[in-house]
Structures are given as structure tokens and as C-alpha cells.
Amino acid sequence: MDGFRNIIQTIRSDQVITRRLYAVTFAAALFFLVLAVKGPEEQGRLVTDSSGNIHEIHRYSASRSERYDVTVYIGQGSELISKDVTVILRALEEEKKLAIDKKETRDAELDAEIDRMLTEIEFSEDMTVRLPSRLSDGTSVVWKAVRQKDRTGIILIPFMYIILCAAVIKSGLDASADEEGTARKEIMRGLPRFCNQLFLMMNAGMILSDAFETICESYIAYGKENMSVFEQELSAIYTENKDHRTSTAALLSEYAAKHNVKEMIRIATILTENERRGSDVIENLSRESKYLWDDRKIVARESGKMIDTKMSWPLGLLLILLIVITMAPALLSM
Numbered sequence: 205m206d207g208f209r210n211i212i213q214t215i216r217s218d219q220v221i222t223r224r225l226y227a228v229t230f231a232a233a234l235f236f237l238v239l240a241v242k243g244p245e246e247q248g249r250l251v252t253d254s255s256g257n258i259h260e261i262h263r264y265s266a267s268r269s270e271r272y273d274v275t276v277y278i279g280q281g282s283e284l285i286s287k288d289v290t291v292i293l294r295a296l297e298e299e300k301k302l303a304i305d306k307k308e309t310r311d312a313e314l315d316a317e318i319d320r321m322l323t324e325i326e327f328s329e330d331m332t333v334r335l336p337s338r339l340s341d342g343t344s345v346v347w348k349a350v351r352q353k354d355r356t357g358i359i360l361i362p363f364m365y366i367i368l369c370a371a372v373i374k375s376g377l378d379a380s381a382d383e384e385g386t387a388r389k390e391i392m393r394g395l396p397r398f399c400n401q402l403f404l405m406m407n408a409g410m411i412l413s414d415a416f417e418t419i420c421e422s423y424i425a426y427g428k429e430n431m432s433v434f435e436q437e438l439s440a441i442y443t444e445n446k447d448h449r450t451s452t453a454a455l456l457s458e459y460a461a462k463h464n465v466k467e468m469i470r471i472a473t474i475l476t477e478n479e480r481r482g483s484d485v486i487e488n489l490s491r492e493s494k495y496l497w498d499d500r501k502i503v504a505r506e507s508g509k510m511i512d513t514k515m516s517w518p519l520g521l522l523l524i525l526l527i528v529i530t531m532a533p534a535l536l537s538m
Contacts, residue, residue, distance in 0.1 A: 224372040232365035250349055258347035261293070261325070261333040269294055277346040278314055278339070285311075289318060293333065294326050314339075321345070360531075387433070391465050392503065394434035396496035399471055403489035412475060412485075416452045417442065453479045467496060 216222070250272070251260035264270060272291040279285050317339045325333055335347050398419065405415035420442035423435040431439065441455050453475040460468035471492055478485035 221373060221375075224375075225369060228365065228368045228372055232361055232368070236361045252349070256348060258335055258349060259337070260335060261291070263293060263331050263333060272349075275348045276318060277348065278318075279343055285314060287318065289322060291322060292326050293328065364528075387463055388465055389503075390433040391463055391468055392496075392500065394432050395465075395467055395471070396493060396500050398434075398438070399489060399493045399496055402471075403486065403493050406489065407486050412479070413448060413452045416456075451479060467492075467499070 249262040249264075250258050251262060252258050258274065261272065270293040272293075273288070274291055275286055275288050277284055277286050321336050321339075325335065336345055338344055401419050402412075402415055405418060406412065410418070420439050423431055423439045424443075426435075428436065437459070441459060445455055453472065456468075457472040457476055460472040471489070474483070474485060474488045474492065477483045478488075
């Protein structure tokens with residue numbers, strides 16, 4: 205429960221995640237509104253009697269196709285046959301086609317008659333289309349309206365919204381974690397050089413405070429635009445404590461505890477032990493410097509291997525975009 209509350213607090217305090225959630229919510233609401241407001245396609249009027257039987261279709265427009273789902277009942281008594289059909293009134297400018305297959309059986313003959321009637325209806329140029337009440341052999345025909353299919357595509361919108369919100373929240377939380385990881389990477393990138401510089405200067409006879417001052421002065425001489433984050437932070441520590449009221453080992457210990465990087469903590473511990481007890485700092489710094497350089501080589505090799513996997517997220521986004529683009533026309537036409 206506490207973990208969930210922490211996630212909620214992180215989301216509320218992160219403006220980037222909040223803006224992205226607002227954007228996803230607005231897009232989902234807009235898409236849902238378009239589908240909701242866009243009702244069924246504009247159709248003509250079905251002229252029915254008191255029993256609900258359709259006798260005529262009054263077109264809405266002759267310049268475009270119109271679709272009607274109806275059920276046809278053919279025959280009487282025990283010979284009553286029902287069939288669900290779709291009447292498509294073609295636009296006047298569309299090419300007229302007639303494809304009636306001759307069949308020998310009764311069922312095939314009925315299918316052929318229905319196709320013939322539908323063809324005559326679909327290609328009718330009249331604004332009011334009258335539906336035939338009998339087949340050519342005198343068999344009665346009754347037309348009944350079928351309820352339009354529900355646009356179930358709208359159901360997909362909440363699921364897509366939840367998935368997008370989860371992706372936004374996850375990316376925001378990952379970004380927060382990445383900031384901590386980035387700080388650690390910056391320290392691990394600059395720490396081997398810093399440790400090597402300390403080792404060389406203290407091996408030459410300089411004390412820790414003078415060595416630290418010389419190193420930071422060299423960083424500052426580069427210019428802020430040429431310094432790494434690690435070098436900028438060390439330079440800021442040096443600038444704020446030029447009066448040497450706090451020992452250099454204590455400053456480095458505070459910095460190591462702040463970022464919780466174990467390699468930096470080990471170096472700070474070595475310097476603190478040397479300051480308090482006079483331990484062999486040269487040998488310890490030499491060992492740490494070698495270890496840090498080896499570790500940096502390993503990290504560089506692993507980073508090179510991770511380049512391919514980082515392409516999976518953009519490729520996934522492109523796949524989702526392709527699916528949405530492909531499904532959108534079908535959803536809008538339902």
C-alpha cells in the first residue's frame with residue numbers, strides 16, 4: 205500500500221507525467237466523442253405498416269450509397285423461409301451490375317429471386333424505392349427491419365486509454381529512476397580519473413587538500429561547458445569550501461553519501477582513515493584506481509551491447525501507431 209502511495213505522490217509531483225496524462229486523456233476523450241457523436245450513417249426512411257413490415261425505402265440522397273440490414277420472409281405457413289440480407293442502394297454514378305445465378309433447387313431459386321430483387325432495389329434511381337411484395341411466381345414477400353449493429357469498437361477506447369496511461373506513468377517513473385542512474389554513471393565515468401589524479405599527486409608528496417584544490421582548479425580551467433556533471437559538482441564543493449573549515453575527506457564523504465555510490469564511498473573511507481589514523485593511502489588509492497578503470501571498461505562494453513535493445517521502445521511505438529492508423533477507418537465506419 206505504501207508503495208502505491210509513493211507512486212501516486214511521484215506522479216502528482218512530476219509535471220512531465222501529469223502533462224502527458226492530460227494529453228492522453230484529452231486525445232482519448234476526443235476520439236470517444238467523435239465515435240459517440242458520429243452516429244450511424246445517414247440513411248433514408250423505411251416506410252412500414254402497423255405490423256412493422258417494410259413497403260418502401262425513401263432514400264436520403266441519390267449521390268451516395270446507402271446500406272440497410274433487413275430480414276426477408278418468403279412463403280406462408282410451413283413454407284415460410286427467412287433470410288437476413290443487406291440492401292445497398294448504389295449511388296447513381298456507380299457502375300450497374302447484374303449477377304443472378306440460375307439454380308435448379310427451390311432454395312437456389314429463392315436465392316436468385318432475392319438477388320434479383322436486391323439488384324433492382326440497389327440500382328434504382330428513384331428517390332422513393334418501393335419494395336416488392338411478391339416474387340415473380342406470386343409468392344408473398346415480407347420485409348422487416350433489423351436493428352443496426354452496435355459500434356463495439358468504442359469499447360476498445362477505454363482499454364487503449366488505460367494502456368497509454370500505464371505507459372506514460374511507467375515512462376515517467378523510469379525517467380526518475382534514470383536520473384539517479386545518470387548521476388551514478390557520471391560519477392563512475394569521472395571517478396577513475398579523479399582517483400588516479402589523487403594517487404599521482406599524493407604519491408608525489410602533496411597533501412589531500414592541496415591535491416583536491418589542484419584537481420578542481422584544473423576542472424574549472426576547462427570551462428563549465430567542457431566539464432562533466434561529476435567535475436562540476438566537485439568544483440562546486442571546492443568553491444563553497446575554499447576556507448578549508450571542513451576537511452576534504454569529510455566533504456568527499458558527504459558527497460559519496462549523498463549519491464550512495466559504493467566506489468566513491470570506498471575512496472572517501474580510504475581518505476578518512478588516512479586522515480584519522482595515517483593508513484597507507486598511496487597503496488589503497490593505487491588499488492582502487494586500477495579497479496575503477498577495469499570496471500569502467502566493463503561498463504563500456506555492456507553499454508555497447510545495450511544499443512540494440514534500446515531500439516525496441518521506438519519500434520513498439522511505431523507498431524502501435526500502425527495498428528491505430530489501420531483500425532481507425534474501420535472503427536469510424538462502424
